Ligand code: AMP
């Protein structure tokens with residue numbers, strides 16, 4: 001079968017690498033892809049906001065499965081257009097993708113379905129927001145409703161900070177994404193990510209991970225898209241996973257189906273593990289980046305079979321995903337200046353050397369010059385990923401690979417996995 005992968009970051013490189021390993025994959029295309037993805041796929045230039053162009057490409061290339069990596073095309077309804085043209089597609093339609101596209105939509109759904117999450121109100125003006133704030137204790141969380149590239153959330157430690165966040169949203173700081181806001185109870189605990197595949201009816205767990213959102217060692221500095229991750233997240237014990245499956249995921253899938261917006265694809269849950277059990281912080285409607293990279297390093301099943309089963313509503317007919325008990329850990333190499341103004345054009349060498357010790361280097365933001373030189377072309381540039389029998393071992397292998405890279409403009413955190421390494425050391 002021919003497959004089209006939409007996207008061009010580290011997540012999509014990991015997806016391409018795994019899709020291409022499947023005996024079910026005849027030819028893989030990626031739009032736009034990146035130089036790493038180009039080792040597994042033919043790169044094509046497609047305007048994914050013009051759905052008819054994507055449909056036309058799929059017909060011409062006899063595409064049997066489209067895998068949509070990022071959230072924006074899903075929230076924009078690309079999966080609906082493809083399915084309407086009879087093209088099996090992995091990823092939710094526009095209505096169900098509101099789980100990521102609108103924080104207020106998700107909170108309302110949680111309320112209707114009895115899903116554990118923080119108390120909240122939705123507000124549509126600065127005056128309403130400031131008035132509603134009086135009913136919350138500090139700290140409090142202020143969120144722009146729509147997609148804001150991970151920047152729309154403020155955990156306010158003072159009332160002044162909360163008021164400023166509300167004013168910023170309604171002053172247009174996030175454009176359309178801030179036409180509405182959510183004010184939310186602050187939840188305390190350790191965060192973990194959990195993933196499940198669903199075809200709208202059947203649901204299978206797809207593993208767990210923990211991300212490192214802050215730029216600096218020891219979880220300090222500004223928030224980023226993620227500086228590293230590991231999988232599994234052992235803090236999410238089998239009983240907590242079962243609780244999240246039953247009280248959060250199953251209720252979500254059932255409610256969306258009943259209400260005529262069935263969800264198909266991957267559900268990415270941001271969970272807070274509170275003393276009273278897992279609570280939902282947020283949903284994403286796609287794989288995490290860089291969480292996907294570590295989960296796919298551990299996946300032993302055929303990814304094409306699983307994603308196709310979701311797309312064709314046949315998830316119950318295939319064997320559930322199998323994962324290695326190993327830990328996978330990824331270190332993000334970013335370009336100097338990230339996250340504000342990352343430097344572009346820095347030369348990258350040494351990937352073969354880094355991979356010779358068993359690591360896998362996924363390309364997140366790279367470009368290939370006409371003379372074959374690889375350069376940095378984004379904030380997060382490389383995801384240096386390794387697998388080991390323990391977190392410590394995976395961490396050691398990943399940092400050995402980082403040391404073998406020659407990327408003078410690059411930097412990374414030196415403590416990815418610290419929480420789990422400490423836990424492991426304590427036994
Ligand atoms: P999000 O953009 O929704 O992933 O939120 C970014 C981060 O804000 C999360 O990863 C949490 O660390 C934090 N956060 C969001 N909502 C809450 C909440 N209700 N309580 C505590 N922290 C939160």
Ligand code: GLY
Nearest residue numbers: 225226288289290
């Ligand atoms: N790493 C967080 C995300 O993909 O949203």
